[in-house]
Amino acid sequence: MKASIMACVLAAGMVMAIPATAQAYDVSELQVNIWDNNQLAGIQQIADEWSEESGVKVTINVVDWDNYWTLLEAGASGGQMPDVFWMHSNTAQMYMENDLLLNLDDYIAEDDAIDLSNYYEGVVNLYKSNGVQYALPKDHDTIALLYNKALFDKYGVDYPTDDWTWDDLLAAATAITEAGAADGVYGYAINTSNNQDGWYNIIYDYGAQVITDDHKGTTIGSEEGKAAMEKMRQILEVSAPQTTVAETGTDSLFQSGLTAMITQGSWMINNFYKSENSADYAWAMLPYADVNENGSCDEGERYSAYNGLGWAASYQVADPAAAYSLISYLCAEKGQLEQAELGVTMGGMLGVSDAFANAFPGMDVSAFVRAEEEGDLFFRPYTRNTTVWEDALQ
Amino acid sequence: MGKNLSPKERTEAKWGLLFVAPTMIGLLVLNFYPIFNTVYQSFCKTGDFGRGNTFVGFANYQKVFAAAETWQSLWNTIKYALIEVPFGVIIALLLAVLLNKKVAGRSVYRTIFFLPMVCAPAAVAMVWKWLYNTQFGLLNNVFHTSVAWISDPKVAWISIGVIGVWSIIGYNMVLFIGGLQEIPGDYYEAASIDGASGIRQFFNITVPLLSPTTFFIVQTRIIGALTVFDLMFMVMDKTNVALKNVQSIVYLFYQYAFTNGNKGYGATLVMLLLAFIMIVTFILQQAEKRIVYHN
Numbered sequence: 001m002k003a004s005i006m007a008c009v010l011a012a013g014m015v016m017a018i019p020a021t022a023q024a025y026d027v028s029e030l031q032v033n034i035w036d037n038n039q040l041a042g043i044q045q046i047a048d049e050w051s052e053e054s055g056v057k058v059t060i061n062v063v064d065w066d067n068y069w070t071l072l073e074a075g076a077s078g079g080q081m082p083d084v085f086w087m088h089s090n091t092a093q094m095y096m097e098n099d100l101l102l103n104l105d106d107y108i109a110e111d112d113a114i115d116l117s118n119y120y121e122g123v124v125n126l127y128k129s130n131g132v133q134y135a136l137p138k139d140h141d142t143i144a145l146l147y148n149k150a151l152f153d154k155y156g157v158d159y160p161t162d163d164w165t166w167d168d169l170l171a172a173a174t175a176i177t178e179a180g181a182a183d184g185v186y187g188y189a190i191n192t193s194n195n196q197d198g199w200y201n202i203i204y205d206y207g208a209q210v211i212t213d214d215h216k217g218t219t220i221g222s223e224e225g226k227a228a229m230e231k232m233r234q235i236l237e238v239s240a241p242q243t244t245v246a247e248t249g250t251d252s253l254f255q256s257g258l259t260a261m262i263t264q265g266s267w268m269i270n271n272f273y274k275s276e277n278s279a280d281y282a283w284a285m286l287p288y289a290d291v292n293e294n295g296s297c298d299e300g301e302r303y304s305a306y307n308g309l310g311w312a313a314s315y316q317v318a319d320p321a322a323a324y325s326l327i328s329y330l331c332a333e334k335g336q337l338e339q340a341e342l343g344v345t346m347g348g349m350l351g352v353s354d355a356f357a358n359a360f361p362g363m364d365v366s367a368f369v370r371a372e373e374e375g376d377l378f379f380r381p382y383t384r385n386t387t388v389w390e391d392a393l394q
Numbered sequence: 395m396g397k398n399l400s401p402k403e404r405t406e407a408k409w410g411l412l413f414v415a416p417t418m419i420g421l422l423v424l425n426f427y428p429i430f431n432t433v434y435q436s437f438c439k440t441g442d443f444g445r446g447n448t449f450v451g452f453a454n455y456q457k458v459f460a461a462a463e464t465w466q467s468l469w470n471t472i473k474y475a476l477i478e479v480p481f482g483v484i485i486a487l488l489l490a491v492l493l494n495k496k497v498a499g500r501s502v503y504r505t506i507f508f509l510p511m512v513c514a515p516a517a518v519a520m521v522w523k524w525l526y527n528t529q530f531g532l533l534n535n536v537f538h539t540s541v542a543w544i545s546d547p548k549v550a551w552i553s554i555g556v557i558g559v560w561s562i563i564g565y566n567m568v569l570f571i572g573g574l575q576e577i578p579g580d581y582y583e584a585a586s587i588d589g590a591s592g593i594r595q596f597f598n599i600t601v602p603l604l605s606p607t608t609f610f611i612v613q614t615r616i617i618g619a620l621t622v623f624d625l626m627f628m629v630m631d632k633t634n635v636a637l638k639n640v641q642s643i644v645y646l647f648y649q650y651a652f653t654n655g656n657k658g659y660g661a662t663l664v665m666l667l668l669a670f671i672m673i674v675t676f677i678l679q680q681a682e683k684r685i686v687y688h689n
Binding site for chain 2: 066069070073076077094097098100184191192193242243244245246247248249256258385387388391394
């Protein structure tokens with residue numbers, strides 16, 4: 001009852017507020033496309049607040065990752081893109097170079113709420129082409145190690161700590177896989193497609209780069225890269241076999257208690273937080289590689305990949321001002337803080353990570369924040385044709 | 395239009411054209427335009443988002459013919475067709491003959507066998523994917539085995555073929571029942587009086603008189619099987635180790651054209667498939683004259 005009275009008051013407020021707002025928009029609805037169902041509720045909530053201010057309804061459609069890009073590309077070719085949507089490092093350059101995204105420069109210049117120096121630099125630069133900003137940073141993400149305490153207890157292996165090296169992970173994985181053989185339990189599981197959230201990280205730990213800083217080459221084939229791959233090979237030997245991870249998926253294996261450890265990105269926390277056995281789950285920082293063998297983690301020995309999505313608009317959007325207003329609302333401090341507090345993702349804006357770490361009562365997710373404070377970050381490798389070589393690497 | 399038409403015939407012709415216009419326009423816009431565009435694109439290095447195509451002659455064809463994965467995928471497609479078409483036809487024929495008799499609950503059985511045809515292929519594939527799952531799958535649980543149905547390259551192509559057969563027998567069966575009902579009952583009566591057994595009747599009456607239907611089904615199913623895509627796409631993960639030994643030529647096309655955005659190369663793969671289907675169809679048409687029994 002109370003809620004409905006509130007709703008009436010709000011609705012009445014909205015009706016009265018609309019004529020009062022300075023900007024009346026030409027459209028009554030914006031179509032928004034995203035690919036992550038875990039984030040839908042939180043983003044819809046923030047968007048609804050914007051709707052109350054602007055009087056423009058926001059309809060969010062979730063399309064799964066693979067089909068998202070097929071659909072967006074078909075839409076771009078045929079002139080039928082959604083109004084506002086997510087951009088990703090894999091494809092951003094292609095879309096920007098073909099002028100398929102709305103140029104946000106003029107809007108940002110007039111917008112007091114957005115100062116690009118407050119955002120993660122790598123994410124800002126990613127969505128910039130020829131000096132033009134085509135998207136605002138929605139979030140950033142880091143990677144951590146997820147483990148199942150119940151399985152570690154059952155097989156008498158010590159929990160992962162922040163001091164773990166990849167050798168410690170190998171040892172623990174070996175112990176659990178051997179002890180758990182009868183139950184079909186594996187110590188660790190990784191799919192070849194777990195790149196950003198998996199094997200890319202070990203390559204950087206050992207001092208090689210998947211894509212060099214100029215985005216033109218790779219040092220995977222270097223001695224450092226080979227050492228990393230050799231360590232990964234040893235780990236794979238005691239991990240769930242490729243046939244199993246390809247069929248069932250590492251997340252499902254973990255959630256069914258058939259693997260004790262996986263590595264995952266901060267965007268997936270919600271998925272595990274809401275799981276049946278989430279009380280058993282805990283996060284640690286990714287292991288490091290003790291390359292100089294001094295027994296402690298030094299600079300450059302622990303890397304986590306980071307990436308950030310961007311909120312972009314179509315170049316053909318019916319009302320660019322409305323589209324930008326929504327993007328600005330989502331990316332300005334209030335929206336970013338709310339996104340972090342709701343546990344949707346970490347912010348694209350600097351300084352909201354702590355709010356995110358507190359968003360999951362009962363689960364300590366500070367490992368993701370420590371990864372950027374104590375370890376080093378590298379940006380998810382990308383070039384103009386990321387999907388082509390990335391699929392080939394799988 | 396001929397010159398010697400009476401006014402009435404003229405009006406009829408106009409109306410006739412008007413009535414076929416929707417289909418014709420649909421064919422032109424949705425089928426013929428894409429066909430010619432595909433031919434054109436196969437000679438191009440295509441730009442992003444369908445812009446800025448540059449003509450490169452036969453470069454795509456050279457690459458496609460030189461790639462081992464092209465021929466592997468074509469062979470995978472043929473292997474799939476070799477399972478789906480013969481088994482799909484023979485099982486459907488046997489079912490049709492059985493369900494054409496007066497069996498109790500015959501319409502219930504017909505409905506059950508036809509049901510897979512009504513289900514969305516994506517849903518069918520998802521269900522089979524979990525039936526086949528090595529660890530949690532019903533198949534392995536029931537038979538107490540641990541076969542990697544869709545991850546072992548030696549088994550996976552058969553597993554995929556089985557889904558294809560399962561999906562299609564209902565449809566083939568309905569077509570066969572239609573064909574069976576056109577065979578006059580007199581033949582069987584006469585054969586019974588002459589003392590021919592049921593099996594003899596099947597091979598000497600049913601099979602030859604049903605051959606036009608059989609030929610139609612075989613031909614359409616061969617084309618259908620050669621263009622298979624959804625089963626592999628839905629059932630097998632991109633990282634499946636058996637994928638290279640199972641992926642069809644259309645799957646490869648999807649990979650290049652849509653995932654990698656290389657439309658020109660994709661178009662060339664489709665042209666190869668088109669040429670292959672044309673050859674197969676030509677051979678079948680030649681064979682029709684000898685195999686099919688016409689009254």
